[in-house]
Amino acid sequence: MAASYTQGTVVPCNPFSAETAAAELRKAMKGLGTDEAKIIQVLSNHSNKQRQEIALSFKSQYGKELKSELKSELGGKFEDVVLALMETPEQYDAKQLHDAIKGLGTDEGTLIEILCSRSKVQIEEIKKTYKTLFKKDLESDVKGDTSGHLERLLVSQIAANRDDSVTVDQALAAADAKELYEAGDNKIGTDESTFNRILSVRSYPQLNATFDAYKANHKKDIEQVIKSETSGYLEDGYLTIVSIARNTPGYFADRLYKSMKGAGTKDKVLIRCVVTRCEVDMVQIKEEFQKKYGKTLGSFIKGDVSGDYKKMLLALCKES
Numbered sequence: 244m245a246a247s248y249t250q251g252t253v254v255p256c257n258p259f260s261a262e263t264a265a266a267e268l269r270k271a272m273k274g275l276g277t278d279e280a281k282i283i284q285v286l287s288n289h290s291n292k293q294r295q296e297i298a299l300s301f302k303s304q305y306g307k308e309l310k311s312e313l314k315s316e317l318g319g320k321f322e323d324v325v326l327a328l329m330e331t332p333e334q335y336d337a338k339q340l341h342d343a344i345k346g347l348g349t350d351e352g353t354l355i356e357i358l359c360s361r362s363k364v365q366i367e368e369i370k371k372t373y374k375t376l377f378k379k380d381l382e383s384d385v386k387g388d389t390s391g392h393l394e395r396l397l398v399s400q401i402a403a404n405r406d407d408s409v410t411v412d413q414a415l416a417a418a419d420a421k422e423l424y425e426a427g428d429n430k431i432g433t434d435e436s437t438f439n440r441i442l443s444v445r446s447y448p449q450l451n452a453t454f455d456a457y458k459a460n461h462k463k464d465i466e467q468v469i470k471s472e473t474s475g476y477l478e479d480g481y482l483t484i485v486s487i488a489r490n491t492p493g494y495f496a497d498r499l500y501k502s503m504k505g506a507g508t509k510d511k512v513l514i515r516c517v518v519t520r521c522e523v524d525m526v527q528i529k530e531e532f533q534k535k536y537g538k539t540l541g542s543f544i545k546g547d548v549s550g551d552y553k554k555m556l557l558a559l560c561k562e563s
Contacts, residue, residue, distance in 0.1 A: 249492065249524035252561040258454070259423070261300035264289060265466040268313075269305055277316045279551045286328050287316060287558035290522055294329060320510055320552040324559075327518045333368040338367070344388045350478040351393065354385065356498065358400040359483040360491070363481075366403040392435040392473075396480045398506055399443035399534070406446040415462070416452035419445065423453070423468070424461050433472040442481060447488040454485065482560065492527035493535070495520050499528070500536055503547040519561045529560065 426437035541562025
């Protein structure tokens with residue numbers, strides 16, 4: 244069951260002075276050389292809302308854009324994390340979605356992660372911001388870049404019509420479980436539209452009750468059913484919704500693990516998961532990571548990346 248109470252590792256700085264923080268950042272960038280340690284300390288110890296105020300104070304004090312100043316002083320993946328921290332959450336998500344769509348090929352993994360894990364309110368904000376930034380409609384862009392049942396699943400998430408009540412209707416759960424059984428296991432081929440509808444409109448507590456009813460009545464885990472009935476990115480999309488409903492921090496612990504395990508690092512995924520979850524549920528993600536993989540998230544980060552990039556990620560996750 245999804246944890247009802249979650250904590251971020253990055254919390255608002257108290258006492259807070261946007262003016263002081265802006266002055267510290269200016270000092271860290273003025274003159275020869277850059278004091279990266281100070282930049283890490285300031286940015287990782289203020290909430291996103293506070294960082295927006297610091298940027299405003301920086302502009303009014305020094306007549307310069309903080310983001311542009313940081314960009315000109317920093318480089319590489321460290322710069323990527325710092326600039327991500329300076330965006331509002333909806334700006335950052337909108338830009339990540341745009342990057343996943345534009346150019347050759349599509350980054351379906353990013354589309355699935357963001358669209359299947361954000362709340363109704365967040366998706367509405369992302370849609371508005373996307374329109375403002377790119378003068379285009381997120382739904383049309385996603386439709387133009389995906390097809391078939393995956394397209395339908397993503398469009399359903401963009402519609403942001405998931406029920407958000409916490410009460411569970413057991414009779415509905417049993418009926419939905421039966422429908423899913425009839426749409427998959429009990430027929431030749433799969434009726435994806437049934438899976439899409441139930442997974443996209445039911446609340447997370449209701450979905451958990453449905454998965455329990457499926458297991459009780461049809462002796463199978465819903466994950467098994469999805470894996471045997473679907474494949475590719477559609478399978479990933481369905482499994483993401485199941486995972487978010489069951490245990491959101493566990494889903495992000497898996498994303499972080501997969502971004503670092505094996506050869507090479509999927510830096511975009513690593514940065515996005517740390518930046519977007521450090522104020523939400525990183526405390527629980529770290530617990531899930533340790534439980535599932537027998538190692539701390541910090542030790543994984545240390546073994547996979549280096550330099551100021553590593554120091555910033557560790558500071559955001561509050562790992563020494």
